[in-house]
Amino acid sequence: MIGIIGGTGIYEIVEMGKDVETKIIETPYGESPEISIFKLHGKDIAFMPRHAKGHANPPHMINYRANIYAMKKIGVERIIATNAVGSLDLSVKPGDFLIPHDFIDFTKTREFTFYDTKTVHIDITEPYCHDLRNYLIESGEVVPNGVYVCTEGPRFETAAEIAMFKQLGGNVVGMTGIPEAILARELEICYASICMVSNYAASISPTKLTIDEVFEVVEGQKENLVKLISEAITK
Numbered sequence: 001m002i003g004i005i006g007g008t009g010i011y012e013i014v015e016m017g018k019d020v021e022t023k024i025i026e027t028p029y030g031e032s033p034e035i036s037i038f039k040l041h042g043k044d045i046a047f048m049p050r051h052a053k054g055h056a057n058p059p060h061m062i063n064y065r066a067n068i069y070a071m072k073k074i075g076v077e078r079i080i081a082t083n084a085v086g087s088l089d090l091s092v093k094p095g096d097f098l099i100p101h102d103f104i105d106f107t108k109t110r111e112f113t114f115y116d117t118k119t120v121h122i123d124i125t126e127p128y129c130h131d132l133r134n135y136l137i138e139s140g141e142v143v144p145n146g147v148y149v150c151t152e153g154p155r156f157e158t159a160a161e162i163a164m165f166k167q168l169g170g171n172v173v174g175m176t177g178i179p180e181a182i183l184a185r186e187l188e189i190c191y192a193s194i195c196m197v198s199n200y201a202a203s204i205s206p207t208k209l210t211i212d213e214v215f216e217v218v219e220g221q222k223e224n225l226v227k228l229i230s231e232a233i234t235k
């Protein structure tokens with residue numbers, strides 16, 4: 001089964017599916033959001049809205065462990081995640097899609113592992129799934145590489161933080177990619193992300209950042225995002 005964890009703006013993919021059924025999964029970490037299970041291009045798909053119904057949970061309050069555990073429990077072997085991001089490079093523009101190959105973790109307060117009672121050190125040298133990244137890269141016009149910086153949010157960044165992230169090699173900045181990618185690796189689920197650039201990051205952008213700007217770009221690119229995922233699923 002292929003899992004899709006949708007951030008802001010891709011709930012529409014469910015409407016393309018056949019025989020949609022919904023499930024809430026119990027996990028040791030609490031309940032999952034409502035997952036829609038359906039068939040698309042003959043494949044079994046499980047769509048999970050990351051923020052739960054009505055975008056209820058902000059990035060730092062998402063129950064990432066319940067989300068990933070629930071996906072594993074229903075038999076998901078591969079996850080395509082979507083994440084809204086700000087761009088640190090003028091050449092990567094609002095509306096672009098970027099498939100990250102690595103990340104830098106600046107989150108602070110999140111439950112980020114399933115291994116609290118056992119000493120396990122997973123290898124995460126290459127945190128994103130090689131095969132799944134290639135399917136996404138072949139499926140549409142995307143920026144094929146980039147380093148994703150994850151912040152704790154929910155605030156946007158200061159100018160000094162963005163300057164630091166750039167110096168460290170970051171290309172895009174978001175609030176929802178971590179610990180999701182780590183938890184997926186811990187449960188041996190192949191995971192890749194489509195980062196949708198919704199804005200230039202603070203201070204890269206000539207104007208003040210607003211959440212309306214983020215939603216506006218996401219809204220405009222929804223159809224293309226669904227197309228990209230739908231194409232990748234056929235591979």
Ligand code: HPA
Nearest residue numbers: 084085086173174175201
């Ligand atoms: N910063 C952090 N997270 C984001 C941004 C940003 O500029 N845009 C969308 N998510």
